[in-house]
Amino acid sequence: SELLRRQGNPVLGLDINLEMLKYAATRRPEVPFFCADAARTPFRPGAFRGIVISFALHEKEAAFRSRLLKEAKVLLAPRGAIVLVDFERPWDSASKMAYLYVSVIERLAGRRHFRNGCDFIQRGGLRTLLRENGLRELERRNVAAGTCALVLAVPA
Numbered sequence: 001s002e003l004l005r006r007q008g009n010p011v012l013g014l015d016i017n018l019e020m021l022k023y024a025a026t027r028r029p030e031v032p033f034f035c036a037d038a039a040r041t042p043f044r045p046g047a048f049r050g051i052v053i054s055f056a057l058h059e060k061e062a063a064f065r066s067r068l069l070k071e072a073k074v075l076l077a078p079r080g081a082i083v084l085v086d087f088e089r090p091w092d093s094a095s096k097m098a099y100l101y102v103s104v105i106e107r108l109a110g111r112r113h114f115r116n117g118c119d120f121i122q123r124g125g126l127r128t129l130l131r132e133n134g135l136r137e138l139e140r141r142n143v144a145a146g147t148c149a150l151v152l153a154v155p156a
Contacts, residue, residue, distance in 0.1 A: 001031055001052070009050075014038060039067035046077045054085040057129060058120040059113045065120075069133040073155045082135065084151045087117065088125040088142070095146030102147050126151060 001011045013033040015021050021033045036042055038056065051072050057065050072082055090099040099121075107114045123129065126149050130137060135153040142149050 001028060004050075004052075005031065014041065039064060039071050041071060041075065043075055045074050046080075048075050049077050049080045050083065051075060051080070052083045052085075054083075055087075057084070057086045057126070058117045059109070061116055062119060062123065065129060066133055069129070069135065073134070076155065080154075081138065082153050084126060084130070084153060085148060086126045086129075087121060087147060088127060088149045089121050090146065092146065098145035098147045102144070125149075 001013065005011045011031050013021065013024055013028070013031055014036055015024070015033070016035065016037050018035050021035055024031070025033050034042070038053075053068070053072065057068065060068065076082065087102070088095075090096040103114075103117075106117045109117075120129070127137075130151065130153055134156045136156040137151050137153050139152040140149055141151075
């Protein structure tokens with residue numbers, strides 16, 4: 001959010017967890033934050049030129065992931081784009097080793113979070129989720145030894 005704001009873009013934050021929003025507000029007091037369900041936001045269709053979804057998909061149940069992406073596409077203005085950051089299915093020895101480390105950390109986040117994260121990876125990770133939900137990748141950067149990806153996507 002800070003990078004976007006410094007470039008003169010209006011930025012707002014949204015989370016359903018009030019405690020997370022309180023923490024975010026202490027870090028970025030200049031950014032307005034809204035407490036709402038990301039799959040049913042209070043914003044009008046086409047309200048945003050860009051949306052960032054960072055590590056908010058893997059921890060959710062599969063049906064919610066799809067609802068969230070559907071809402072994001074509704075909120076996008078024409079020619080808008082979505083930046084997504086989340087986990088990917090490991091594909092080589094380096095990413096498999098890194099994923100073992102990540103899975104230990106994810107397990108600490110709680111049983112439901114871990115179970116949903118495992119489901120996310122078993123279903124194919126971010127790449128598969130985007131394709132199944134009508135989003136086309138424009139650009140991709142694999143990070144963290146290939147355990148995660150940063151993707152710029154648009155509705156297909």
